[in-house]
Amino acid sequence: MALPGRRSSTFTRLLRHGFTDPSAAERLLDLPEMAPVRSDPMLLDALGGAADPDLALRSLVRLTEAQRPDERRVLLDTVVTAKPLRDRLLGVLGASEALGDHLARHPGDWHVLETYEPADLHPGVAEFERVLAAATDPVSLRIAYRRSLLAIAARDVCGTTDVAEAAAELADLATATLRAALAIAKAAAPEDAAACRLAVIAMGKCGGHELNYVSDVDVIFVGEPVESADGAVDEGGAIRAATRLASHLMRICSESNMEGTIWPVDANLRPEGRNGPLVRTLSSHLAYYQRWAKTWEFQALLKARAVAGDPALGxxxxxxxxxxxxxxxxxxxxxxxxxxMRRRVVDNIPPGQVERELKLGPGGLRDVEFAVQLLQLVHGRSDPTLRGGSTLDALAALAAGGYVGRTDAAQLDEAYRFLRAMEHRIQLYRLRRTHLVPEDEADLRRLGRSLGLRGDPVAELNRAWKRHASVVRRLHEKIFYRPLLDAVAQLAPGETRLSPKAAGQRLEALGYADPVAALRHLEALSSGVTRKAAIQRTLLPVLLGWFADSADPDAGLLGFRKVSDALGKTPWYLRLLRDEGAAAENLARVLSAGRLAPDLLLRAPEAVAMLGDPHGLTPRGRDHLEQEVLAAVGRADTSEGAVESARGVRRRELFRTTAADIIGSYGTEESPAEKDPGALVDRVGNALTDLNAATLAGALRAVVRTQWGDTLPTRFAVIGMGRFGGHEMGYGSDADVLFVHEPREGVGEHEAAQAANAVVTEMRRLLQVPSSEPPLLIDADLRPEGKSGPMVRTLASYAAYYRRWSLGWESQALLRAEPMAGDAELGRRFIELIDPLRYPAEGLGEEAVREIRRLKARMETERLPRGADRTLHTKLGRGGLSDVEWTVQLLQMRHGHAVPALRTTRTRAALVAAGAAGLLAPEDARILDDAWVLATRVRNGAMLVRGRPGDTFPSDARELGAMGRYLGYAPGPTTPQGTRPPAAPASYSGDMLEDYRRTTRRARAVVDKLFYGTG
Known part of the structure; x- marks a missing residue:
């Protein structure tokens, strides 16, 4: 017994070295058997490095007690003098109670830990076979297996091998064990061995060279008859003999004896599972796989590897x-x-175990394995480098080939290694098959320490586990459910890699007008051995199909090449298309829908990033835009630079709006087409109005800051008119405006007027300065006296003019007036001024109504282009925008004073209000709304398709086809009338024009009744 002082000192040292029961440890150290090492300070250090120092010491005492006296001295002397052995032995004893039990039963097996030569670090199947060669029965095989397992565990816990190497060694040991078991079975039945050829095929983790410490070893058995001397073949007898051998092999490994079991051999992955014959011939296997096999069976075969029996048959x-x-x-x-299948696995986990399930739960090992296997099966058809069985090797190959981003692959690799290390340590403790993270504090502490976590092992383990599981869950969702993956899988095998001949044939079949030029683009994008080219070769076959689903595939491919050339050195570009949701399909739709969106994108290709952001196509609100524009203006050194910055924001947001419009109209697999055309129109109108209002605010700030500093001598406001004020702008719309000012206190009218005119002149100049950014044209022709009147007036001047000279058309034009930029209070007062004019208390007299009708008729006569088809002109044609808007505006002027809901600048909102007030029948309101929405979409579509404004349908066949796709006339989506259109472009273009004529004809009938009073 130690002296009290010494005991106290040892007690403290034991606590410091991580013992949780230092009193029990002190008693063990005081045993006579431990005298040779009791005073060795290195022993406590080594015990303190074990996962569970208490367990390591208890197991060491048991091992020492089990030795003969002479062997005990050899063991303890070696522990004292040989650090490698000490670390290996105590590392195993502190991590595995089961291996400690084995050493207590077989005390001489500790000698397998003595060898520390380079050749010992990574033994293969041959080395394990030599260890198992002497085993002639199940018991001796089990002992020899555990002895080999002891050496693997020692290298593992001491860090001599990493988790992947340990898993590979376990698979090699399993291979050697299956061979030894088969040899024992053959020795027991030599007549069966002579009657057949039997091959053992490893599946699952054993086949993939990534086995756990305790796992079912999945196998498939293949048997063939042996030809006799006279050439006779007894297939049935051979299969029965092979079945007896296979069954005996399974019993040798699976059944329990005095040494326990090795591991269960599971043959349920065979054809028909447990209901099918245990052994089949090769031809029988092939017949099953070709006719009956399910998808999961091919996924299982991905890791198939011949490991035992007849090597040629395997x-x-x-x-x-x-x-x-x-x-x-x-x-x-x-x-x-x-x-x-993956979702079913998760659904079948008992609810109480989901959060602890390391293998099958969300963010677990199976998430990594399924994602990797799915990518292998899809892309491995044409890329042999992906056909490895190991998850980590396959993941590295996927990253090298560009199928998975390098960062994603590195994070998955790290997470998978950590989770597998957890799984190994959990199983190693008692050598039991489990994938559940323990709940007991002591178990968690041992597990954390076994992974090298020392500060607060339990807390650190939980943090690391949750962090890695979160990474796996996120990347699994990103990769496993990648929309592009299903599209690649649907390609024919020859299409997943673009040989020139295959590509040329595919291009012609897809309807590319210039296959030769298209091939040049493909060659430029995908040639070479770079990672970029590899990713392009994955993307292009799918993109070609999406381009072909447009009216102009050639333009889509050309646009893609230009964007790729511009962003070729940008690391995120191809990664975005490969990984992020519907980004690739969105880009394909945008590039092949016409000229406007690609032109905007090519001016600043980095805007492609918004196509992969789930919220990237949501329009920014006016407050957000104005804040960004004003900040950009504030950073510029000159007024020209300030407005150029504002126009840059406008160009980017124009692309956001056009892209959202195209994708909402076309739809993608991830985001189906928008079913409400009116919602698309409203979204575009609001977005463009907010964007142009923010641009004008930026231009105004730039001018004022440059010439007057912070304060203009006069208050100044910009009033939106026409489609601008109505939030109904199209892509080709000018910004109709009025300018109003009011001198500040102490500023003379002349000085104020000079300042206001200078602001207007400079704003218009700056917004139209030639540049790479699309211009914003300001139209002030709706001002009093039109082009002959002053560009800007004071509020008092407007009041005087409207009081004395205002004409009916001017009151009508003011129905859409709304402040857009500048002094908000001045804008509000302008609206107060004009409300009595646009919503007169007495309504409209008959003469005023007749004047409005005459004015509309004259406008249509004078402004409709010569030779234009009145049935297809969206603005001035029959049932078009003018018809609907003038009808609505007449109702507003007649009833706006009495019906407050009519006091809106927006046509559709006014229609709803008029219907609610009973001023027109609900069916008439719907007919007018349908016509207005359709005509607006045609105008927007013309700009998107041709890149320039237009009030009618394109005449070019491809442009007309693109317009049809934009309006929903294509295979799949329904037409605006709810019918299913035919596939042929010429046919659906004809339907589109006829539908437009029918819709606007019905609208004109309502206009005749409500506006002209003749219906």
């Missing part, structure tokens, strides 16, 4: 099934089937 099996594995992705619904 090789024939692998050679025969491999092509089937790499054809599996061509099966109907392959990708969705694999995804559903």
């Amino acid at each position: 090789a024939r099996y692998i050679d025969a099934v491999s092509p089937l594995v790499w054809q599996a992705a061509e099966r109907d619904h392959f990708v969705p089937d694999v995804q559903k």
Whole structure:
């Protein structure tokens, strides 16, 4: 017994070295058997480095007690003098109670830990076979297996091998064990061994060279008859003999004896599972796989590897099934089937275990494995580098080939290694098959320490586990449910890699007008061995199909090449298209929908990033835009630079709006087409109005700041008119405005007028300065006296003019007046001034109504272009924008004073208000709304398709086809009238024009009744 002082000192040292029961440890150290090492300070240090120092010491005492006296001295002397052995032995004893039990039963096995030569670090199947060679029965095989396992665990816990190397060694040991078990079975039944050829195919983790410490070893058995001397073949007898051998092999490994079991051998992955014969011939296997196999069975075959038995038969099996594995992705619904299977696995986890399930739960090992396997099966058809069985090797190959981003792959690799290390340590403790993270504090402490976590092992373990699981969950969702993946899987095998011949044939079949030029683009994008080219080769086959689903595939491909050339050195570009939701399909739709959106994108290609952001196409509100514009203006050194910055923001937001409009109209697999055309129109109108209002605010700030500093001598406001004031702007609309000012206190009218005129002149100049940014044209022709009147007036001047000289058309034009920029209070007072004019208390007299009708008729006569088709002109034609808007505005002027809801600048809102007030029948309101929305969409579509404004349908066949796609006339979506259109472009273009004529004809009938009073 130690002296009290010494005991106290040892007690403290034990606590410091991580012992949780230092009193018990002190008693163990005081045992006579431990005398040779009791005073060795290195022993406590080594015990303190173990995962569980208390367990390590208890197991060391048991091992010491089990030795003969002479062997005990050898063991303890070696522990004292040989640090490698000490670290290996105590590392194993502190991490595995089961291996400690094994050493207590077989005390001489500690000698396998003595060897510390380079050749010992990574033994293969041959080395393990030598260790197992002497085993002649299940008991001796089990002992020899545990002895080899002891060495693997020692290298693992001491860090001599990493988690992947340890898993590979476990698979090699399993291979050697299956061979030894088969040899024992053959020795027990030599007549069966002589009657058949039997091959053992490893599946799952054993086949993939990534086995756990305790796991079922999945196998498939293949048998063939042996030809007799006279050439006779008894297939049935051979399969029965092979079945007896296979069954005996399974019992040797699976059944329990005095040494326990090795591991269960599971043959349920065979054809028909447990209901099918245990052994089949090769031809029987192939017949099943070709006719009956399900998707998951091909996924399982991905890791198939011949490991035991007849090597030639095993090789024939692998050679025969491999092509089937790499054809599996061509099966109907392959990708969705694999995804559903993964979801079923999660759904079947008992609710109380989901959060602790390290393997099957969300963010667990299976998430990584399924994602990697799915990518392998889809892309491995044409890329042999992806056909490895190991998850980590396959992940590295996927990253090298550009199928997974390097950062994503590195994070998955790190997370998978950590989670597998957790799994290894959990199983190693008692050598039990489990994937549940323990709940007991002591178990968690040992687990954390076994992974090298020392400060607060439990807290650090939980943090690291949750962090890695979160990474896996996020990347699994990103990769496993990637929309592009299903599209690639649906391609024919030859299409997943673009050979010139295959590409040329595919381009012609897809309807590319210039396949030669298209091939040049493909060659430029995908040639070479760079990672960029590899990713392009993955993207292009799918993109070609999406381009072909447009009216102008050639333009889409050309635009894609230009964007790719511009962003070729930008690391995120191709990664975005490969990884982020519907980004690739969105880009394809945008580039092939016409000229306007690609032109905007090519001016600043980095805007492609918003196509991959789930919220990237949501229009920014006016406050947000104005804040950004004003900040950009404030950073500029000159007024020209300030307005150029404002126009840059406008160009970017124009692209956001056009892209959202196109994608909402076309739809993608991830985001179906917008079913409400009116919602698309409103979104575009509001977005463009807010954007132009913010641009004008920026231009105004730039002018004032440059010439007057912070304060203009006069208050100044910009009033939106026409479509601008009505929040109904189209892509080709000018900004109709009025300018109003009011001298500040102490400023003379002349000085104020000079300042206001200078502001207007400079704003117009700056907004039209030639540049790469699209211009914003200001139109002030709706001002009093039109082009002959002053550009800007004081509020008092407007009041005087409207009181004495205002004409009916001017009151009508003011229906859409709304402040857009400048002094908000002045804008509000201007609206107060004009409200009595646009919503007269007495309504409109008959003469005023007749004057409005005469004015409209004259406008249509004078302004409709010569030779224009009145049935197809969106603005001035029959039932077009002018018809609907003038009808609504007449109702507003007649009833706006009495019906407050009519006091809106927006046509559609006024229609709703008029219907609610009973001023027109609900059906008439719907007919007018349908016509106005359709005509507006045609105008927007013309600008999107041609890149320039237009009030009618394009005449060019491709442009007309693009207009049809924009309006929903294509296979799949329904037309605005709810019918399913035909596939042929010429046919659906004809339907589109006829639908437009029918819709506007019905609207004109309502206009005749309500506006002209003749219906």
